Amino acid sequence: NIKLAIETISPIILRYPNNIRARETLAEVFYKEEKFENSIAEYRYILEQNSKYLPAYIQLGWVYYRQGKFQMATAWTKRGLKLGSSSPQLNSLATMNLGLYAWLNDDYAAAKKWYRKALEGGSEIILNAILKDLNDTSLLFPDQIEAAFFSGWVYVEADQKNMAIPHLNQFLSLAAESDLSNEARGMLGQKILPIDKNSTDSKDTSSSSRKIPKNMILVPSGFFIMGSNDHGEDESPEHKTYLDSYYIDRYEVSANDFASFLNDVDNVQGYYLDNKFGTLFFNGKFQPRKGFANHPINNV
Structure with missing residues (x-):
């Protein structure tokens, strides 16, 4: 159990605080007990001691994935590929993980790129590992129905279309009309349906497709x-x-605009008045100091 494991490992860490193997074992114990923040702290400590240790980057990314923090998972794994001491096995693991994190971040094009790279050697072991991750993800995060799509897609990429069919059909039974559902139909040889680009059901919320709010x-x-x-x-x-x-906001809020806002909402406590460097003063109502009307507000 976790208490026994910690009692066994702690004396080693106390005596040899920079022992990476001991720290790694402790991080894994925390991970298995779903004490994710403790696990993260141990992996971060390892990387402070050895910034080239790629396994810690990969595992750190995986812990963030388990927390549902997919952008953090991506960032740490990419950082490991950039800074860590690589090996073919570790690079394959990081690459397939990045494929998983990419579609969880709604970046389907990047997911395909990473998965194709992982599958380049035609390894059955990597194929099965990707499929296992997709299945596990569908259980951990049942709302992420794209796991079924990518299970089918990966089988098609591996020339195993018959194995892809049930996964693609499952995805179509759950999915709203989108480019992804049409892609699934295409892989199944079905008729492609027109897509309403204004549909609010579309899940394409990747940063490249977001409409940036005005100003x-x-x-x-x-x-x-x-x-x-x-x-x-x-x-x-x-x-x-x-x-x-x-x-x-593209433009900073001016002292004049913020004074008008405070006066409109009648919030005397909304500005810190004790700072002599403040751009506002209060005299029955808020006003910008002379010469500061168009300066950015401060001390909010």
């Missing part, structure tokens, strides 16, 4: 350095972190 921009996902080791305890330690993509 906003999309900040892409990625890693960045947060904190500092040289500016006090409240900013320490410097560490690498990840943000999902998000929308932000």
Whole structure:
């Protein structure tokens, strides 16, 4: 059980804190017990000690997948392929995982690209591993009906169309009309149906197809350095972190606009007035300081 495993491994880690094998074993124990945050912490510690250790990147990505954080899973796995010490076996594992994460992120073209790369050698072992992951995913995340589509698609790619038929039929029984359902019909030799591009049932929400709201921009996902080791305890330690993509206003809110907003909603507590560098002052109502009307609001 987990308590016994931790009691066995902990003395080793206390004596040899940088022992990667022990840390890896502990991370796996946490993972099997679905203590995912503990598992993530151990894999992150391993990568701090050895940034080229590809297995930790792959497993870290897998833990995030189990949490349903598919963008994080993708980011860490790609980072491992870029920075880690590669081997054919590990590269194949990372590639097939990226195929899985891609369609879970609604990027079907990328999923096909990664799966095709994984299947290049015609390995039956890799084919079966991909199919197992797809089946497991359909059980873990039953709303992700595309698992059935890709199970059929992978069989077709492997020249096993007869095996693909039940999976594609299952997908069609669940799916709304979309380009993906028409692709499934095409693989089955059925008639292709016209698609209403304005349909709200379409699940094509990939970043390339999103309509950006007016006067906003999309900040892409990625890693960045947060904190500092040289500016006090409240900013320490410097560490690498990840943000999902998000929308932000193209133009900053001016002091004048924000003052009008606060006055309209009658919210005296909505602005921090004790800072002498603030761009607003309060005199019965909020007003921008002289010369700051068109400056960005601050101290919100």
